[in-house]
Every structure is written in structure tokens, then in C-alpha cells.
Amino acid sequence: MNTAEALFFAVRLWLSIGAFVAAVFLTVGIDRVDEDARGAYVFRPLLVPGILLIWPLVVWRWGVLEMGRDRWAARYAPPRATHMAAALLMAGAMVVAIWLGLSSRQDWPADIAPERLSAPEVSQ
Amino acid sequence: MSDKKSPFFVGYLPIPARLRPFLISAALSVVAVFAVAGVMIGGTQDDPGPGAFRFDYGRQTVTGVVSLVPYPLVHVTQGNDRIKPGHTLMLTGQGKSSVVARATPLERQLATVSGVILQRGALDMLQVAGGRNGLQAAEGTAPEQVPEPLGRWRLAGEICDGKCLAGAMRPGRGLAHKACANLCLIGGIPPVFVSSQPVEGSEFLLVTGPDGTALPKSAYDFVAQYISVEGAVERHGDLLVFQIDPDTMEVLP
Numbered sequence: 001m002n003t004a005e006a007l008f009f010a011v012r013l014w015l016s017i018g019a020f021v022a023a024v025f026l027t028v029g030i031d032r033v034d035e036d037a038r039g040a041y042v043f044r045p046l047l048v049p050g051i052l053l054i055w056p057l058v059v060w061r062w063g064v065l066e067m068g069r070d071r072w073a074a075r076y077a078p079p080r081a082t083h084m085a086a087a088l089l090m091a092g093a094m095v096v097a098i099w100l101g102l103s104s105r106q107d108w109p110a111d112i113a114p115e116r117l118s119a120p121e122v123s124q
Numbered sequence: 125m126s127d128k129k130s131p132f133f134v135g136y137l138p139i140p141a142r143l144r145p146f147l148i149s150a151a152l153s154v155v156a157v158f159a160v161a162g163v164m165i166g167g168t169q170d171d172p173g174p175g176a177f178r179f180d181y182g183r184q185t186v187t188g189v190v191s192l193v194p195y196p197l198v199h200v201t202q203g204n205d206r207i208k209p210g211h212t213l214m215l216t217g218q219g220k221s222s223v224v225a226r227a228t229p230l231e232r233q234l235a236t237v238s239g240v241i242l243q244r245g246a247l248d249m250l251q252v253a254g255g256r257n258g259l260q261a262a263e264g265t266a267p268e269q270v271p272e273p274l275g276r277w278r279l280a281g282e283i284c285d286g287k288c289l290a291g292a293m294r295p296g297r298g299l300a301h302k303a304c305a306n307l308c309l310i311g312g313i314p315p316v317f318v319s320s321q322p323v324e325g326s327e328f329l330l331v332t333g334p335d336g337t338a339l340p341k342s343a344y345d346f347v348a349q350y351i352s353v354e355g356a357v358e359r360h361g362d363l364l365v366f367q368i369d370p371d372t373m374e375v376l377p
Binding site: 106111113118 | 165168273274275276277278279280281299319320321322323349350352354375376377
């Protein structure tokens with residue numbers, strides 16, 4: 001398996017698990033953890049693309065809500081203390097990534113002249 | 125808990141006077157930063173070059189001798205106003221496909237080819253039209269095409285897919301284009317080596333594997349990077365063919 005095949009396999013595996021999670025969560029789980037969703041069905045297919053991508057988060061939140069460990073008030077208290085640092089770090093990381101990308105670019109070898117290593121063989 | 129003296133922004137209410145300077149300066153700064161960053165990053169990109177599909181030329185039809193090196197070529201014997209006799213054209217199919225299967229039964233025979241030209245300076249290629257009118261046998265005796273060996277060379281430059289380089293894509297070369305180039309090469313598009321300096325008067329050389337085989341898969345990892353590589357050069361008509369030795373490929377610093 002080469003690198004491209006491994007990447008495709010990983011993406012397929014991730015999306016397949018996501019599809020399974022979406023199928024179970026949208027048919028069973030959502031009714032159990034969100035009373036406002038009971039009896040509402042049209043919006044559920046809209047959630048499928050998101051669940052395919054972030055299914056681990058869906059599974060984790062589903063588990064938290066099922067086990068009654070949800071601290072609903074915490075949702076309204078975002079981690080303010082780290083937001084500024086995270087934002088600055090991400091902005092800095094973007095600049096560093098661009099700088100690294102540009103600094104590792106090759107220069108066109110305009111000064112390397114073609115070199116003939118041997119003359120063509122003369123057939124008799 | 126709340127400070128009633130602190131201004132608070134609400135989108136559907138007028139902006140509090142104390143927040144207005146901050147809001148205006150922040151908005152202008154964001155626009156300015158993105159504009160400057162866009163210009164600076166854009167300025168680092170290479171010129172994509174003048175290559176393009178020459179739809180303005182209209183459909184081009186010429187007659188010539190088909191050869192496979194193993195990529196299909198036609199050595200023009202009866203040209204037109206734009207494509208002169210003696211010129212050697214690389215042939216490609218539509219999209220990322222080759223015309224090897226259609227050209228193979230016509231190898232070393234006269235054929236009429238028709239399609240759209242891609243052109244980038246001295247480099248050109250014919251995208252053969254679909255159907256029988258694109259490539260069909262022609263009446264007459266095909267003159268023998270004898271390649272002229274030019275010896276073994278070490279060249280510096282870049283392996284590209286010839287179609288995108290000639291103008292199907294802009295940019296049609298460089299790392300940003302590597303994935304597209306490799307897909308084209310997998311599809312059988314003729315690969316082209318862009319030499320750092322002209323070789324026997326030509327900056328562009330059709331690339332093959334050793335002894336006239338297709339470009340080896342081991343070369344795909346080197347596509348779109350600046351490399352040095354050794355191999356035999358032959359002149360086929362007015363086109364140079366570079367039969368690379370993949371074991372000698374080295375990425376330049």
C-alpha cells in the first residue's frame with residue numbers, strides 16, 4: 001500500500017465510521033438526548049455531512065448526555081482565559097507556515113548548464 | 125457581575141460611541157492586512173507563462189508519419205499555415221487521456237490528425253479530436269523517420285506533464301501543480317522536461333524512460349521539483365527526446 005492508498009483508506013474508514021454513527025445517532029440517539037428533536041425529522045439529513053466529519057465529538061457528547069454528566073452551565077462559560085493565547089498562536093502559526101513554505105522553495109537552477117557526458121556512439 | 129458603564133455591541137442596535145473608533149480601526153486593519161498579505165503572497169508566485177489552448181487558431185488538420193517513443197508523435201509531412209512540414213507534434217487526448225491506443229495501429233504510417241493546438245513559446249502539442257476524424261490513416265507512403273542520437277547528457281530542470289505545461293493549466297508546472305501533473309502522466313500525457321538552459325537549441329524535451337520506455341513510476345516522486353538527471357538525448361524530427369536514467373535523478377538544493 002503506497003502513501004496515496006493509505007490516505008484514501010484512512011479517509012474511507014473515517015467516513016464509514018461517521019456514516020454508522022450518523023445512522024444510529026439520527027435514528028435513535030438524538031431522540032434520547034434532545035427532547036426538542038423528538039418528532040422532528042426533516043432537519044436530520046442536514047446533520048449527516050457534519051457527523052461524517054466530527055463523529056468522535058458526536059459520540060463523546062452523546063455519551064456525556066446519556067450518562068447525565070452534562071454541565072449545561074459550562075457551555076455558556078467558554079474558556080476565555082485561553083482564547084486570546086490560542087488566537088495569537090494560530091495567527092503566528094499561519095505566518096510561520098507561510099514563511100517555512102517560502103523559505104524551503106527551490107530556486108530555478110538557471111546557472112546549471114546542460115552537460116554532454118558522452119558523444120553518440122557511431123554505428124559502423 | 126455586569127458593568128453597566130461598559131459599552132456593549134449588539135448587531136441590530138446603533139454602535140455605542142465608545143466602541144466606534146475601535147470597530148472602525150479593527151475593520152480597516154483587517155481589510156488592510158488581508159490586502160497586503162494577498163499582494164505579498166501573490167508576488168512570490170512564479171509567472172504562469174504564456175501557454176494556452178489556441179482555440180483562436182481554429183481546428184488544425186495536418187498529415188504526417190505517426191511514431192511512438194512510446195508517447196505518440198506525428199512528423200508533419202503536409203502542414204498548413206500554422207504547422208509547417210518538418211515539425212514534430214506531440215499528441216494528446218482530451219482531458220487527462222492519451223491517444224496511444226488510437227495511434228498504435230497507425231505507427232510508422234501516414235495519418236491525418238486533427239484537433240486543437242496548445243502552445244507555450246516553442247512548445248506545442250495537439251489535442252486530438254475525438255472520433256475517426258481526429259486520427260485516421262492517410263493515403264501515401266510514409267517516409268522513414270530515423271532518430272538522431274545526440275549522446276548522453278546531464279540536465280537540470282523539471283519534469284512536467286506536457287499538456288498542462290503547454291497551456292492546459294495555469295500554472296502548468298511547479299509544486300502547486302504536482303498532483304495534477306502526476307494524474308496527467310498516469311493518464312499517458314507526454315511528459316516534458318524543462319531544461320535550465322537550452323539543449324541543442326531546445327528548452328523543452330519530451331521525457332521517456334530508458335531505451336524508449338514510458339516514464340517510470342519512480343520518476344513521479346520527482347515531478348514538479350527541480351532535479352538533475354542523466355540520460356540519452358535523441359532528435360526525432362525537430363523534437364528532442366530525453367531518455368532519462370531514473371537512478372541518476374537527484375533533487376537540487
